[in-house]
Amino acid sequence: MLLWISLFLVLGLGALSFLFARAKAAAFRPAAAAPRAHSLPVYHGWFAALWAVVPALLLLLATSFVIPPLVDQAALDAVPAAERPTSAAEVESFLDEVRGIATGKTEFVFNESARQAAPAWAAANSLYRGIAMAVAVALALLGGVWAISRLRPGFRARTRVERVVMATLLGASLIAIFTTFGIVLSLLFESALFFQKVSPAEFLFGLNWSPQTAIRADQVGSSGAFGAVPLFWGTIFIGAIIAMIVAIPLGLMSAIYLTQYARARTRRIMKPVLEVLAGVPTVVYGYFAALTIAPAVRDFALSIGIGNASSESALAAGLVMGIMIIPFVSSMADDSLAAVPQAMRDGSLAMGATTSETIRRVLVPAALPGIVGGVLLAVSRAIGETMIVVMAAGLAANLTLNPFSSVTTVTTQIVQLLTGDQEFDSAKTLSAFALGLVLFLVTLALNVYALRVVKRYREAYE
Amino acid sequence: MAVPEQTVTQRRAPTDWRGEKMRGRLRRRYRSERAFRLLGLGAVSLSALFLAFLLWTMVSNGFTGFLQTEVRLPIRLDPVTLQLSSSQLAGGNADQALASADIEAVTLQAARNIYGENARQILSEGAWIYVRDALKADPTLLGQQIDLWVPVSSELDLIAKDRATPEILVRAGETYRSLDQQGAIRTALNTRFLTAADSTDPTLVGIWGAFKGSLLTMLVTLVLAFPVGVLSALYLEEYAPKNRWTDLIEVSINNLAAVPSIIFGLLGLAVFLNVMHLPRSAPIVGGLTLALMTLPVIVIAGRNAIKSVPPSIRDAALGIGASRVQVVFHHVLPLALPGILTGTIIGMARALGETAPLLMIGMRAFISAAPEGLTAPATALPVQIFLWSDEVSRGFVEKTSAAIIVLLAFLLAMNGVAIYLRNKFERRW
Numbered sequence: 001m002l003l004w005i006s007l008f009l010v011l012g013l014g015a016l017s018f019l020f021a022r023a024k025a026a027a028f029r030p031a032a033a034a035p036r037a038h039s040l041p042v043y044h045g046w047f048a049a050l051w052a053v054v055p056a057l058l059l060l061l062a063t064s065f066v067i068p069p070l071v072d073q074a075a076l077d078a079v080p081a082a083e084r085p086t087s088a089a090e091v092e093s094f095l096d097e098v099r100g101i102a103t104g105k106t107e108f109v110f111n112e113s114a115r116q117a118a119p120a121w122a123a124a125n126s127l128y129r130g131i132a133m134a135v136a137v138a139l140a141l142l143g144g145v146w147a148i149s150r151l152r153p154g155f156r157a158r159t160r161v162e163r164v165v166m167a168t169l170l171g172a173s174l175i176a177i178f179t180t181f182g183i184v185l186s187l188l189f190e191s192a193l194f195f196q197k198v199s200p201a202e203f204l205f206g207l208n209w210s211p212q213t214a215i216r217a218d219q220v221g222s223s224g225a226f227g228a229v230p231l232f233w234g235t236i237f238i239g240a241i242i243a244m245i246v247a248i249p250l251g252l253m254s255a256i257y258l259t260q261y262a263r264a265r266t267r268r269i270m271k272p273v274l275e276v277l278a279g280v281p282t283v284v285y286g287y288f289a290a291l292t293i294a295p296a297v298r299d300f301a302l303s304i305g306i307g308n309a310s311s312e313s314a315l316a317a318g319l320v321m322g323i324m325i326i327p328f329v330s331s332m333a334d335d336s337l338a339a340v341p342q343a344m345r346d347g348s349l350a351m352g353a354t355t356s357e358t359i360r361r362v363l364v365p366a367a368l369p370g371i372v373g374g375v376l377l378a379v380s381r382a383i384g385e386t387m388i389v390v391m392a393a394g395l396a397a398n399l400t401l402n403p404f405s406s407v408t409t410v411t412t413q414i415v416q417l418l419t420g421d422q423e424f425d426s427a428k429t430l431s432a433f434a435l436g437l438v439l440f441l442v443t444l445a446l447n448v449y450a451l452r453v454v455k456r457y458r459e460a461y462e
Numbered sequence: 463m464a465v466p467e468q469t470v471t472q473r474r475a476p477t478d479w480r481g482e483k484m485r486g487r488l489r490r491r492y493r494s495e496r497a498f499r500l501l502g503l504g505a506v507s508l509s510a511l512f513l514a515f516l517l518w519t520m521v522s523n524g525f526t527g528f529l530q531t532e533v534r535l536p537i538r539l540d541p542v543t544l545q546l547s548s549s550q551l552a553g554g555n556a557d558q559a560l561a562s563a564d565i566e567a568v569t570l571q572a573a574r575n576i577y578g579e580n581a582r583q584i585l586s587e588g589a590w591i592y593v594r595d596a597l598k599a600d601p602t603l604l605g606q607q608i609d610l611w612v613p614v615s616s617e618l619d620l621i622a623k624d625r626a627t628p629e630i631l632v633r634a635g636e637t638y639r640s641l642d643q644q645g646a647i648r649t650a651l652n653t654r655f656l657t658a659a660d661s662t663d664p665t666l667v668g669i670w671g672a673f674k675g676s677l678l679t680m681l682v683t684l685v686l687a688f689p690v691g692v693l694s695a696l697y698l699e700e701y702a703p704k705n706r707w708t709d710l711i712e713v714s715i716n717n718l719a720a721v722p723s724i725i726f727g728l729l730g731l732a733v734f735l736n737v738m739h740l741p742r743s744a745p746i747v748g749g750l751t752l753a754l755m756t757l758p759v760i761v762i763a764g765r766n767a768i769k770s771v772p773p774s775i776r777d778a779a780l781g782i783g784a785s786r787v788q789v790v791f792h793h794v795l796p797l798a799l800p801g802i803l804t805g806t807i808i809g810m811a812r813a814l815g816e817t818a819p820l821l822m823i824g825m826r827a828f829i830s831a832a833p834e835g836l837t838a839p840a841t842a843l844p845v846q847i848f849l850w851s852d853e854v855s856r857g858f859v860e861k862t863s864a865a866i867i868v869l870l871a872f873l874l875a876m877n878g879v880a881i882y883l884r885n886k887f888e889r890r891w
Binding site: 356 | 508723873
């Protein structure tokens with residue numbers, strides 16, 4: 001509450017500074033005959049507003065990180081030393097209850113001393129927040145007044161405001177780098193914890209995946225087997241083999257038909273239809289696979305005499321994933337075919353080749369690097385796809401070539417390991433991050449390589 | 463060197479274009495041409511057929527989700543058994559009074575009076591909610607004998623919609639037939655589906671809770687990703703010097719666009735939940751995670767839109783003395799905005815359909831009320847679809863498909879707006 005009041009006050013002071021400074025700068029104008037003002041009044045206004053708002057907001061931001069620990073400590077100090085919670089988890093749940101009572105959200109507590117600590121928490125909270133608010137408002141006032149006092153006709157307000165704008169722009173574009181580093185660091189950090197418990201060699205080359213149960217009698221606790229090869233195989237089997245068997249011919253032939261044969265009207269209708277296929281959320285594909293395709297695949301398998309067909313088969317998940325990837329392959333192939341110089345096509349046609357001969361013997365070979373790059377990108381998308389395999393592929397980590405049996409994938413296991421109850425430092429939970437790291441590195445490598453192939457191909461024909 | 467005599471003197475006979483051999487060859491070539499063309503047509507049609515089949519499956523399974531079967535329930539709202547008085551209902555504490563009254567028991571008793579002991583099998587678990595709402599809407603009903611239409615149990619609902627399994631038919635088929643003969647069954651629009659939240663009983667579920675969760679999440683995503691995305695696109699396209707840092711930013715953005723979405727979920731789990739201790743399952747965390755995922759899409763779309771603004775406009779503005787910031791914010795940005803907006807809507811549509819990252823940050827809890835705010839536990843529409851698809855009860859099949867219809871309709875609308883914007887404001891220089 002106090003935070004909202006402080007925000008409101010600071011922004012109000014900023015608006016006031018803006019108006020005041022703009023009015024002051026506008027007053028320079030009549031006297032403009034001699035020294036012309038460097039900046040428009042509105043820039044003087046922005047200059048003052050920035051000085052009023054930015055330092056105060058930064059202060060509020062900083063205090064919102066500093067204050068909660070201080071307040072929590074005050075609450076803990078209010079309880080007699082003997083009754084204080086000891087372990088980190090107990091402290092956390094105790095503080096949750098204190099906060100709940102102090103803010104009036106909860107009435108019932110397990111820990112009675114939380115009730116005693118609540119007033120101390122509330123008092124400390126309003127004290128620190130009150131101080132923060134007072135300092136922030138003072139800072140806003142000071143900043144605004146100081147900025148307004150600096151305004152002169154020759155003052156370069158615009159330059160200064162623009163410098164702030166540029167800094168904001170740079171800051172915004174740095175967020176992408178921070179995100180990348182955030183991903184890499186968090187995955188590396190958690191994976192490092194995992195690899196302290198399980199050796200990387202066992203993880204990368206082990207053939208047995210069962211994170212839930214203790215399979216070796218001499219092991220303590222629930223540390224199971226973390227050999228991820230069956231997961232890698234399942235991922236490749238579904239994403240890179242079955243899905244591509246569906247997506248490459250259909251996507252490539254669709255692109256060829258739409259760019260080389262179809263009339264303009266057909267193309268205008270069919271291209272968006274294919275794009276819709278790419279826009280359908282993956283959870284819908286997953287449901288479709290589980291509801292319709294998987295039972296059909298199982299019935300088919302039973303009818304041709306495969307007895308152990310699972311209702312969660314690799315084939316069902318792979319088929320639907322292939323359908324999802326079709327528009328992706330098709331648009332990449334489309335781009336690659338369009339980049340082949342017209343002269344090559346004309347030359348072949350002029351020699352008397354039919355259209356299909358031109359496509360098969362000239363266009364596709366010439367566009368092959370681009371198409372291969374596109375397929376690699378499609379593979380990278382397929383192996384990172386989650387919902388279809390979570391809903392339609394199974395959980396059994398099988399190392400099998402039988403498309404009718406159930407296999408599991410990296411993404412399925414990540415979801416499986418991280419949903420439900422979790423203790424955060426168990427090997428089971430941490431293994432999800434190790435799987436995530438492998439997935440991230442593999443998709444990254446595929447993307448970088450594929451983009452390089454596509455780029456080199458484009459340059460070859462420019 | 464002596465030229466072999468043969469090659470000089472013996473000339474080849476002119477090609478026999480009309481000969482049988484040549485014609486056969488031509489026929490073969492044209493046949494393969496036609497086959498190839500048909501193959502292409504087949505590929506396109508097959509893809510379109512898949513789409514049609516998918517949509518048809520969802521619609522045919524899901525349209526009954528918007529309907530519900532109701533049974534007539536004659537009920538006497540007796541003030542004594544309900545322990546309610548009309549003054550309580552008229553006052554400001556009506557909700558509290560209704561909550562403390564045992565409407566559930568009264569409803570069940572009324573059903574027993576007319577349908578006998580298997581009333582529990584006939585009525586939905588939440589039938590009393592309809593009695594309560596009727597009483598709330600019209601307090602004068604207290605003390606009267608009225609006929610109410612309340613939802614039937616999931617099994618009877620399935621029979622009415624012709625979706626029952628043989629086991630269900632054995633269990634409840636007879637009950638349904640006798641009710642039907644009495645004329646005590648009707649089909650009505652399921653308004654609860656669009657206004658309620660999750661429930662354990664398929665006849666009582668609604669998507670409003672999940673939908674509101676999605677809206678709040680999207681709000682956070684938009685507020686964060688749009689300004690940051692536009693500003694970084696402007697920086698990279700208009701100001702960034704050619705150096706290693708800029709390259710690093712560009713590489714990061716291009717790679718982030720291709721990182722699997724579940725990795726963003728892992729990032730959200732590790733950073734927002736475990737390091738920053740933001741609340742689990744909250745729209746704000748979901749929004750933050752999806753914002754990081756949507757950001758590269760907006761940046762890439764924004765850069766393309768900015769790139770398509772012709773340099774002559776920048777030159778003209780610079781020429782009359784505008785600063786570089788003024789050039790961009792007064793001229794380039796307004797001209798590029800429609801393109802940026804189109805890209806943003808497409809990115810938001812993708813984020814709206816995204817499930818995996820939200821599962822990672824715990825937005826999969828069972829939540830039976832619409833979320834109150836950005837930090838309240840919530841779920842999102844695609845996650846709700848995933849949760850319902852996991853339910854054992856058959857009644858959830860049509861609800862899942864109905865929720866998918868709503869999601870697809872919403873995505874279609876968003877993409878429609880994007881296409882409209884593109885067509886209306888697109889300028890070719």
